[in-house]
Amino acid sequence: MQNTSTPAYRIPEPVARVLGHLPRYPGSVLFVTGLNLVLARHLHPDTLHMLEGRSLRIHVADAGLRFDYTWRNGAFRAARHDVAEPDLTFRANAWDFHCLLQRREDPDTLFFSRRLVIEGDTELGLMVKNTLDSIDMAVFQPRAVLRDVARTLGQRLMPRARAAQASAGIGGGVEIR
Structure with a gap:
């Protein structure tokens, strides 16, 4: 330093x-x-x-x-x-x-x-x-922060999206990833 x-x-x-x-x-x-x-x-x-x-x-x-x-x-x-x-x-x-x-x-x-x-x-x-x-301070770099935020949001939103699809009868065997 x-x-x-x-x-x-x-x-x-x-x-x-x-x-x-x-x-x-x-x-x-x-x-x-x-x-x-x-x-x-x-x-x-x-x-x-x-x-x-x-x-x-x-x-x-x-x-x-x-x-x-x-x-x-x-x-x-x-x-x-x-x-x-x-x-x-x-x-x-x-x-x-x-x-x-x-x-x-x-x-x-x-x-x-x-x-x-x-x-x-x-x-x-x-x-x-x-x-x-x-x-490692690299985790605070903007690119790493945005990647982590996107990953966290994806983990929170995907179960909701799948549940909404299932309740609407959408998907026909197609899995969202």
């Missing part, structure tokens, strides 16, 4: 004020939809077992955004952590999260330079960080 020479971008303050007033829950729903479509299938079952029922938060500090979620019953779920603090929070600016995802910055470098703050359960935080470090 290389340290990027591009100066860190910050969300402009007027934009951050607007974003910070948006309700958290709808954003968390969108966030977990992305996690389920792109990330969940690449996580090891042991990791998912350790995440079961744990409350997590991604806090994009310069944008004033917080995404609260949990892993429960085989999927990431949006959550509301308004009453108690989540088990684990990752906080950084948007640019630093971008650099992490692009592997332009090492999470340890960001952590020790205080650009990435990890709060809460230390063991859980280390497990999540190591898990994300081990994932």
Whole structure:
């Protein structure tokens, strides 16, 4: 991983004020939809077992955004952590999260330079960080994401299409694939 020479971008303050007033829950729903479509299938079952029922938060500090979620019953779920603090929070600016995802910055470098703050359960935080470090970032490339989304949608829609065909008496031995 290389340290990027591009100066860190910050969300402009007027934009951050607007974003910070948006309700958290709808954003968390969108966030977990992305996690389920792109990330969940690449996580090891042991990791998912350790995440079961744990409350997590991604806090994009310069944008004033917080995404609260949990892993429960085989999927990431949006959550509301308004009453108690989540088990684990990752906080950084948007640019630093971008650099992490692009592997332009090492999470340890960001952590020790205080650009990435990890709060809460230390063991859980280390497990999540190591898990994300081990994932091949090629799965986040647009082509791979679109392929995975198409595959997921196909798996969900095909049984419905077959059932609709059968109930309409269509198909005459022709199988949809």
